[in-house]
Every structure is written in C-alpha cells, then in structure tokens.
Amino acid sequence: MPPDVCQLPLVGGHPALDLANTLERGGSSPHDFLSDSSALLRWSVLAGVISDAEADQVGRAWGDEPAAAQAGLVAVRDIREGLYLVMLAVITDADGGTAGDPVAARAALVALHQRWSSAAARARFVLDPSRVRLAYGTVPAMLVPDRIAEAARDVMLNADLTRVRRCPVREGGCGWLFLDQTRNGSRRWCRMADCGNAVKARRLTERRRAARPSLG
C-alpha cells in the first residue's frame, strides 16, 4: 500500500513545489496522494497552507457541501498539473536543454492566471496592527484552492526559478521538484538519504555484479 499523504516528506522548499510532488508520476501506475478531499485537507495543514483552525472551518464547509469539496480538489489538481508543466519548462538540464513543452507551459500559465485571479477576487485587504496585507481564502469552501493558487503565483514570481530542480529520473531519481537552496547550487537529489543513496547503492551492486566472473 502506498504511504498516507501525511507521510510524504516535504522536500520542495516551497509549498507549491511540495504540491507538485503529491502525484507520483513515474512508473506504470501513477499514484495520487491527494486521493480525496480529506487527503487534500490533511496535506494542506501538513504543508502549512492552512492552519488547524482553518482546516476545521474548511472541513465543516466541505462536510455541508460535498460538491464544493470535490470542486476544491479538482481546482487543486488543476493548479498542480499546470504548475508542473511550467516548472518543467523552466528547469534546464546539464546540457542547457529543458524537459518541458513551452506550448503546454504557456497554456498552463493562462489557466493558472485564471485560478489566481478568481482567488484574488475573493481575497481581502486586512489591517494588521502596523501594516495592511492581502488575505487569501476568505470563503471557507474555497480556502484551500485559493491559498494554493496564491502559492503557485508566489513560487513562479518570487522564487529563483534557476534554482528549481527535478530529482534526476534518468539517473534513477524520483522526479520530485525542489528548490536548490545550497550556496553553490549543487543539490541534485530530492533527499540524499533516500534517492541519492538508493541510486549509489544500486550502482555499486551493478558494478559488483559486472565484476563477478561468469559461472556459465
């Protein structure tokens, strides 16, 4: 059985990249950790997108109106897919090429902008003691997709996109996205403890196997 969404390590360095990693894309049977609206709600708390108190509000709103829960899940999956396409188009590999499709990425940007402008239309200016901020997610049923639309905008406009990496699939990595926050930009694996070491161990076994004299 695949692990629960709450066991997913958050390695993205930004909630929007962690969101992209909630869909296991490799292999013959992709697995969606956001399997239903309750998984989405639990993940949103885990990733810091909403607070526990907000999760209670959303849970009540979604409990009263299952169609809104479904719409929220659909919106989040849509943002996740769009963001993934955009990130693939900005990530460059060692040869300076990109794995992404710029046409698909541009179409995704249009859809992401629509999601974000709907979220912005529901946002409110809030007076904090000494500043004014824009609060996203004033409508409980739409709180999760609105925060996620804003997180997607934030990573696209405010993160250093030259630092977005994908755990190298061709070398046995898992394909997860993350922001490389090392000083010299040398991070290759999503998690050295898992992907990096697993690949190294596999290579060592292969080398040993190759070195062993054939008995046939």
Ligand SMILES: [Zn+2]
């Ligand atoms: Zn990995």
